[in-house]
Amino acid sequence: MADAGVLVAYAAIGAMALAPIYTGSYASLSRLASSKKRSDKAQFAEYSDSEDEDDESESxxxxxxxxxxxxxSGALLTMFLVLKYLKSEWVTVLLSAYIALVGVAAVTQVAVCAAKRATGVKLPLFHVHLAHRARTIAHVQFTALHIGACAGAAxxxxxYLWSRxxxxxxxxxxxxxxxxxxxLRLDS
Incomplete structure (x- = not known):
């Protein structure tokens, strides 16, 4: 008979494997539905809501x-070559930098999504444009909620980086x- 602690650990691993797939799938579906509604809105909305996220989904x-x-296979080969020919200190620094960048972005997105879904509040939307002559290089939209979530994610x-x-x-x-x-958006 398995120990109760082992069963709890297996249940936690199963829940952590299934929860992101289940909740992420529903977020993907709501993103697809909101992109159809967004096409008839004005270019610069004054307020944000849960449907105003301008993230493009990949098909x-x-x-x-x-x-x-x-x-x-290419990623694994690259990782093998990096681990074989670089010192372990450099690999640790590279992976820590990668985890920091991806972690801040991911936690910010999840926190903003959860807060908007829980409260349903519409916040003023800020726009930052980076343009050179007539060509737009970058356009970023964010709210005060994004700034707070980004600070919390940082x-x-x-x-994590300090204590592991x-x-x-x-x-x-x-x-x-x-x-x-x-x-992700899957083709049928």
Whole structure:
């Protein structure tokens, strides 16, 4: 008979594997529905709501899915070469920088999505344009909620990098998983 602690650990692993897929799938569906509604709105809305996120979702076709093993093999080969020829200190620095960037972005997105879904409040929307002559290089939209969530995400990521705490690691992993699944759109 299995120990109760082992069963709890297995249940937690199963829940952490299924929760991002389930919630990310629903976020992906709501993103697709809101993109149809967004087409008839004005270019610069004054207030944000949960449907105003301007993240573009990637479509994953059958051909892209067939190429996934090739991309995965290339990534594993690259990782093997990096681990073989770079010192472990450099690998640690590179992975820490990657985790910091992805972690802040993912936790910010999840926190903003959860706060908007829980409260339903519409906040003033700020726009930042970066343009050169007549060509727009970058356009960023954000609210005060994004700034607060980004600050909280930076604190969580900094805490993880400082302490390597397993709870912070799991929070960053779950947020990255949710964000990745929410961005995908599968062809039928």
């Amino acid at each position: 994953l076709s059958s051909e892209d899915a067939y190429w996934m093993p090739v991309y995965g 604190v969580l990521t900094g805490f 705490n397993w709870v912070a690691s799991n929070a960053l992993g779950l947020a990255a998983s949710f964000s990745a699944v929410a961005l």
